[in-house]
Amino acid sequence: MTKRNKIIYWIATIWLALGMVSTGIVQLIHMKEEVALFTRLGYPAYLLTILAVWKFLxxxxxxxxxxxxxxxxxxxxFFFTMSGAVFSxxxxxxxxxxxxxxxxxLVLTGxxxxxxxxxxxxxxxxxxFE
Known part of the structure; x- marks a missing residue:
């Protein structure tokens, strides 16, 4: 693995991890804006907890x-969750x-x-890809 690829990997992975953890926290605590968003998208509020746990894991x-x-x-x-969010x-x-x-x-996941x-x-x- 080249140094350039290693840098790209770690930058993308760290930002991906930070993004998933931060959104997972918001979902786990059932922040009122997140509950309202899920309701507007047509999803039950309990899905927030499930997604948060999956993101952390x-x-x-x-x-x-x-x-x-x-x-x-x-x-x-991560791909299914984020592409599902886009389509929702x-x-x-x-x-x-x-x-x-x-x-x-989604881009960071890829x-x-x-x-x-x-x-x-x-x-x-x-x-x-080869």
Missing amino acids: GVVAVLIPKYPLLKEWAYAG HLAVGDGAIEYFGPVLL LSWYFRPADRKTIGNDEF
Whole structure:
């Protein structure tokens, strides 16, 4: 892994982790603005707690060494969560500002996944991009 790729990986991964933890905290404490947003999107409030716990577990999985298969699941979960957020905002006709957070976290998920070191990959899982 080149130094440039390692820097890209860690910057993307740290920002991804910070984004997931911060949104997870807001969801876990059921901040009134977040509850109102979920209600407007048509989701039940209890989903906030589920998403928060999954985000925290995903951040741990992505940051700890080893366990490449667990990391794949965490990245997939982040991708599904953030792409679901984008499409949920689209479905209710939200403005572009509402897409910024989920799209940013989606991009950071892709960058972190793509530039992760070899010891954080499952064997042969990048053949699609080669």
